[in-house]
Amino acid sequence: MNEWVNGPGVALTLSLVAAMPVTPAGAQSRAIEFPDVGGYRTLAVDLHTHSVFSDGSVWPVIRVQESERDGVALLAVTEHLEYQPRAADIPNPDRNRAFAVAAEYAGAEAPGVIVVNGAEISRDMPPGHCNAVFLSDANALLRDDVMEVFEEANRQDAFVFWNHPNWIPQRRDGVARLTDMHRGLIADGLLHGIEVANAHVYSAEALQIALDYDLAILGVSDIHGLVDWEYDVHGGGHRTVTLVLAEERTAESIREALHANRTAAWKDNELIGREEVVVPLLEASLRVLDVRVRRGSVLTVTLVNRSGASFNLLSVGPQRFYDRGAVVNVGPYETVAVSVTGENRADFELSFAVLNALVAPETHPTLQIAVEVPE
Numbered sequence: 281m282n283e284w285v286n287g288p289g290v291a292l293t294l295s296l297v298a299a300m301p302v303t304p305a306g307a308q309s310r311a312i313e314f315p316d317v318g319g320y321r322t323l324a325v326d327l328h329t330h331s332v333f334s335d336g337s338v339w340p341v342i343r344v345q346e347s348e349r350d351g352v353a354l355l356a357v358t359e360h361l362e363y364q365p366r367a368a369d370i371p372n373p374d375r376n377r378a379f380a381v382a383a384e385y386a387g388a389e390a391p392g393v394i395v396v397n398g399a400e401i402s403r404d405m406p407p408g409h410c411n412a413v414f415l416s417d418a419n420a421l422l423r424d425d426v427m428e429v430f431e432e433a434n435r436q437d438a439f440v441f442w443n444h445p446n447w448i449p450q451r452r453d454g455v456a457r458l459t460d461m462h463r464g465l466i467a468d469g470l471l472h473g474i475e476v477a478n479a480h481v482y483s484a485e486a487l488q489i490a491l492d493y494d495l496a497i498l499g500v501s502d503i504h505g506l507v508d509w510e511y512d513v514h515g516g517g518h519r520t521v522t523l524v525l526a527e528e529r530t531a532e533s534i535r536e537a538l539h540a541n542r543t544a545a546w547k548d549n550e551l552i553g554r555e556e557v558v559v560p561l562l563e564a565s566l567r568v569l570d571v572r573v574r575r576g577s578v579l580t581v582t583l584v585n586r587s588g589a590s591f592n593l594l595s596v597g598p599q600r601f602y603d604r605g606a607v608v609n610v611g612p613y614e615t616v617a618v619s620v621t622g623e624n625r626a627d628f629e630l631s632f633a634v635l636n637a638l639v640a641p642e643t644h645p646t647l648q649i650a651v652e653v654p655e
């Protein structure tokens with residue numbers, strides 16, 4: 281989809297532009313959508329969810345149905361291993377059962393959603409809570425020694441990450457900090473990612489830890505109730521997810537992308553990740569649709585947003601605008617026209633700091649948009 285949008289600065293004939301719809305087919309849907317980049321599929325995945333099999337309040341089938349609506353390509357079922365407050369009502373001793381229920385439903389009714397098995401290793405700090413996903417048997421993780429749990433998860437080729445590292449019950453100041461146990465797990469290759477965003481919570485320190493220790497940057501819903509209510513989906517909200525740049529829409533490709541750190545967290549309309557992931561996503565999302573002379577030598581540049589994100593841009597280049605100050609907001613799938621003053625005789629670049637994106641703590645990426653001046 282969106283194949284009709286050409287690269288930055290590519291001049292389209294004006295009659296063609298006028299005839300084309302500005303809004304792609306998926307624009308009215310709630311699905312989380314970003315354009316593909318660099319030969320990769322851009323996929324939304326949710327690696328942290330609960331159902332009534334631990335402390336969630338819905339049957340696992342609902343998780344699949346929500347994922348289908350949200351355009352979530354891969355859903356991990358990650359019940360707490362050590363916390364089963366509903367065991368009196370749902371006394372199933374098989375820790376793979378929630379996954380089995382979800383996977384069976386997806387296989388029959390929602391083939392677009394890949395369901396993978398997982399578990400939440402729920403311990404005091406350290407290590408706090410950690411998820412293992414792509415498990416083959418969650419029951420084998422029921423061990424007293426937490427180091428043995430990490431080793432068993434890795435024996436199963438799981439992708440393992442640290443959950444909500446700044447969770448106030450375990451970090452009363454809300455600041456994520458590594459312990460020697462975490463450093464050891466990372467050094468031994470047993471811990472592969474970190475939640476930089478868990479539901480509506482963000483951790484700048486977790487982002488820095490991910491950058492310093494080469495961990496995957498993750499966003500997760502950690503949903504216990506209903507996505508629609510927790511995230512006000514009908515009011516324009518979206519669940520927190522990880523965007524993954526995967527070669528294919530398969531579990532194996534997504535696992536490879538996670539281990540290769542081709543990820544970004546997408547939380548409350550904030551895009552958080554490594555510069556080499558976030559900037560291509562921004563470049564693919566925001567394109568020049570049209571450049572024309574407004575009057576005199578003032579040019580009107582029309583930008584189109586090909587994603588479901590709303591971008592908040594601050595012009596940081598030398599250009600000044602005829603129709604506004606330095607702030608440009610572009611809603612999901614919207615176009616916005618900005619008029620650039622000056623002589624504008626040679627091609628130039630617009631430079632924007634993307635204020636709702638982060639590539640390091642307090643660091644917004646800069647997006648360069650090439651503009652070709654019409655003859």
Ligand SMILES: [Zn+2]
Binds near residue numbers: 400402409444
């Ligand atoms: Zn937890």
Ligand SMILES: [Zn+2]
Binds near residue numbers: 329330
């Ligand atoms: Zn959880």
